[in-house]
Amino acid sequence: MARPPPYTVRLDADVAQQLAEQGGTLLVLGLPEGSYFGIDHMAFHVGPRFQGVKMLPPGVHFAAYSVPGSSRHGGGMGPLTGFFFNVEKGSGAAAGGGARGGSSSSGNTHGTVAVRRYDRQQELLVEMPEEEAERYAGGVRRFDFDAGLAPYNLTAWRQWRQLTNCLDVRHVSELQPVGGNICTAAEAAPAAGTAAAGAGAAGAGAAGPGAEVEVGGMEEDEGPESEAEARLRLQLAEGHAARAAAAAAAAAAAAAAGAMDVDAQGPAAASEAAAGPPASSTTTAAAAAASAPTPSTSGRCFYTPLHRLVKTxxxxxxxxxxxxxxxxxxxAAAAAAHWGGDVRGLVGELQFAFVAFVFGQSLQGFRQWRSLVTLFLNCESAALAPAPTAPAFAHFLAALRSQLSLALMDAAAAPGADGGGAAADAAGSLAGAGHGALVEELLLGGGGRDCFLRHHLATFLGVLREAAPGEVEPALAAEASELRALLGRLVGWQFDGLELLGEDEDDEYGPVVVELPEGVEV
Known part of the structure; x- marks a missing residue:
């Protein structure tokens, strides 16, 4: 029995053709039936005719997928893998990332079309050779693949734009991992070289609870790890273990094949094999491993290094x-070092990290998001006029409000997604696809007094409340009011200056009282 389409896009024929011609297209070839595929905050179960998404509006988009029957994961669903890409304004040309991502306009884009093909051996959507990709792009422009392309849900685009309005192609180029793929299994891999290269990788995934990690030559204390973080870190570790087991099995199979080949070559070859490898083989193998190309899923995002405590x-x-x-x-120092002094660049990084966490299930993304939220909410002079950075705080609160609204609202109330004849069924928003409960727990920490977000928000809103007349810009005051109303409506938080009275005892974020020895005076 055919399933009903999850949403419907109703457009005039002329408008639909114009959008198809001017909008971007992500052509996805060979993704196995039954796979999970998401575009932005919409998700699909892949049917037999699904070949991607058309009518993509300009701007940054995020695609994520997971395939069934993964040989590396015991036949179950493989790890979620995602990547950012950009559709240029005006021409509708889809652009990949930058040099770090290994994608470029020539290697990933063809007019209005980005082309990816599923590689069963790597279990990844990979780019095609230039000439072959151009042939497929030409087919898209001739509408040869139109029956298999789901139209982008334009009614849901406004919410996506609110989530990414400060995120642009430069953020994608600067922040994405080597290869462009954001994957839980890759984050779990303890890649020392990658961590050294990515100074912003805040030690997530491989680091244990409360670990201090080297970031850009300095130690960063990640702070205590919550129970939800520990569970997500365990998922990452399990992904790494599965990859290691698969690699060991492949090596064993190769060794067995080599032994059979030696037997077939006769006694002399067998005697030579029994004598063992040359003495330099270990060194040779190590050198080969060191010179081997980095897998397209390896590495971590290149986030801005942020330190929990200032120790100058x-x-x-x-x-x-x-x-x-x-x-x-x-x-100000973080914005100057990485975004040319523009604090809105850090807001874009906040949005990148949130998308990577919620839609790409990245623990590293969550930790960077938490670090940035904590940093913004612990600024006082920068948030108040006449500081030149004050306008950026309205953008920050607007971004935070959009993120919390998406994460906390019932997934069933969110806009659906349309198969559009592509035999793809909506799985709801990515935030609610089996990951939403963990997302909410990580963001809210149970909503109690130990919730980092509640504590820092109360502090920041108190700063705005006690500011002198004219110090709080109208846009910032309006965003603060809307955020207070949202949290009051969805989780019952009240920020009236009284809700934290009496809660400082044994509070992780409260002031530390130090008892001095007798006779010692300060």
Whole structure:
């Protein structure tokens, strides 16, 4: 029995043709039936005719997929793998990432079309050779694949734009991993070289609870790990273990095949094999491994390094306390070092990390998102006029409100997705596809007083409430009001300055009381 389409796009024929011609197209070839495929915040179960998505609006998009019957995962669903790509405004040309992602306009885009083919051996959607990809792109422009392309749900685009309005192609180029693929299994791999290259990789995944990791030559304390984070980290570790087991099995099979080949060559070859490898074989193997190309799924995102505590040499205790109470200087330094001094660049990075976490199930993405939220909410002077960075805080609160609205609202109430004749069934938003409960738990920490978000929001909103007249820009005040209303409606949080009274005892985020020995005075 045929399943009903999950959503319907109703357009005039002329408008539909114009969108098909001017909008971007992601052509996906060979993705196995029954796979999970997501585009932005919409998801599909892949049917036999599904070949991608058309009518993509301009801007940054995120695609994610997981295939059934994965040989590397015992025949179950493989790990979720995602990648960012960009559709240029005006021409509708779909553009890949930058140099780090290994994608370029010539290698990944063909007019209005981005082409990916599923490689069963790698279990990845990979790019095609240039000439072959251009032939497929020409077929898309001739509407040869139109019956297998699901139209983008244009009614849901507004919500996606709210989630990514500060995220552009530069963020994709600068932040994405080597190869462009964001994958839980890749994050779990302890790649020391990649961690060194990606100074912004905040030690997520491989690091244990409360670990201190080297980031850009400095130690960063990630802080205590929540139970939900531990569960997600365990998922990443299991993914790495599955990959290691698959590699060991492949090596054993290759060794067995080599032994059979030696037997077939006769006694002399067998004697030579029994004598063992040359003494230099270990060194040779190590050199070969070192020179081997990096797998397209290896590596971690190149996030901006952010330190939980400011530990600058030469500061007095009073100055250190002030620097940690108001982290405006750290915010300005991070923006200057990575985004040309534009604090909105950090808001775009916040949006990148959120998408990677919620839609790509990236623990590294969650940790960077949490670090950025904590940094913004612990700024005082930077958020108030006449600081030049003050306008960026309205964008930050708007981004945070959109993210929390998506993560906390019932997935059933979110807009659906349309198979559009492509035999693809909606699985709901990516946030609610079996990952939503964990997302909500990580974001809210159970909603109690130990929730980092609740604590830091209360502090920041208190700063705005106590600011002098004219110091809070109208746009920032409006966004703060909307965020308060959203959290009050969805989770019952109230930020009136009274809700935290009496909750400082044993509070992780409360002030630390140090008892001095007798006779010691400060």
């Amino acid at each position: 040499a030469g500061l007095t205790p009073a100055q250190l306390t002030a620097a940690n109470m108001d982290r405006s200087a750290q915010l």
